[in-house]
Amino acid sequence: MQATSLDDAAAPAAAPVPARNPWLRLLLLPLVILAGMGLSVEAGLLGPLGVQVGHLWATLSIFGVGAALLFLLLLLSGRQQGPAFSELPRWQLIGGFLGPIYVVVLTLATPHIGIAMTMIAILSGQVGKSVLIDHFGWFGSARKRVNGERWLALALIVAALVLIARG
Amino acid sequence: MSLILLLVVVVAAGAVLSVQAAINGRLGETVGVLRSSLLTFAVGAVVTALLIVFFEPAHAVSLLDVPKWQLGGALFGVVYMMVMVGAVPRVGTAVATVAVIVGQLGMGMLIDNFGWLGNPAIELSGSRMLAMACLALALLFMYRSNTRQA
Numbered sequence: 380m381q382a383t384s385l386d387d388a389a390a391p392a393a394a395p396v397p398a399r400n401p402w403l404r405l406l407l408l409p410l411v412i413l414a415g416m417g418l419s420v421e422a423g424l425l426g427p428l429g430v431q432v433g434h435l436w437a438t439l440s441i442f443g444v445g446a447a448l449l450f451l452l453l454l455l456s457g458r459q460q461g462p463a464f465s466e467l468p469r470w471q472l473i474g475g476f477l478g479p480i481y482v483v484v485l486t487l488a489t490p491h492i493g494i495a496m497t498m499i500a501i502l503s504g505q506v507g508k509s510v511l512i513d514h515f516g517w518f519g520s521a522r523k524r525v526n527g528e529r530w531l532a533l534a535l536i537v538a539a540l541v542l543i544a545r546g
Numbered sequence: 547m548s549l550i551l552l553l554v555v556v557v558a559a560g561a562v563l564s565v566q567a568a569i570n571g572r573l574g575e576t577v578g579v580l581r582s583s584l585l586t587f588a589v590g591a592v593v594t595a596l597l598i599v600f601f602e603p604a605h606a607v608s609l610l611d612v613p614k615w616q617l618g619g620a621l622f623g624v625v626y627m628m629v630m631v632g633a634v635p636r637v638g639t640a641v642a643t644v645a646v647i648v649g650q651l652g653m654g655m656l657i658d659n660f661g662w663l664g665n666p667a668i669e670l671s672g673s674r675m676l677a678m679a680c681l682a683l684a685l686l687f688m689y690r691s692n693t694r695q696a
Contacts, residue, residue, distance in 0.1 A: 418653075453580050472573075477564060
């Protein structure tokens, strides 16, 4: 249940720490690629599991095991910085409600269109959403003029989806 | 479910995911990545459990009956999260994003093509390769327009 956050790729990173050592970068890149491969393995495990035990149960296995692991990690990593959850604005807490939607859809889709195509469709949604939000100024974001390159990107995305639908 | 409808649902899920990523990114900045992730996973587990209690029909096979390796999906998500936390500040967000997508799609194609992990084998057809090329170009254009604005 993770996003390759394309939006973050758009914004300049808050505090980039450029690696002085190019070797470190070279070592890290395969690690990041492996992590990305892990996301597809995760999706690959989910599909068949959902077919056998039900999509919601498969989803629960992800969130249940993930929550347990993170709880242990948090417990072992000592005192945490920052305010308590109760002090945060409520809307910041709704991420947890959106996560299950994504995972259930993964379990539903991968047996039918395959993992690679599911990932492409997910990425399409991410790209399309950011272009449309900027263009129409949805969700209270400032209305920005969407330039030609981004419309082209959206058109390519639609083309990719048509290709997937055709099989 | 028809293929077109399914595609629409998956694309919508991608949009939902990026909304979630934006919200969680903000949350992670204030309370730390570990705590924001735990919150996401814990709330996700509770919501899913509630849905199961009220809506899920009984299944002949339960989570405890399937081979244990099928339950390891969450491990990959948590490892992914920790790798990104460590690597993104050092290699940069854009490079990390591209590397993740390369890994994701590459592995996705491999699993599809060979039918690994109990998935149906789907041969890598010409239109699938074209779809991937379209996505790569789209990401390139997104990236170029973003760097120009920044």
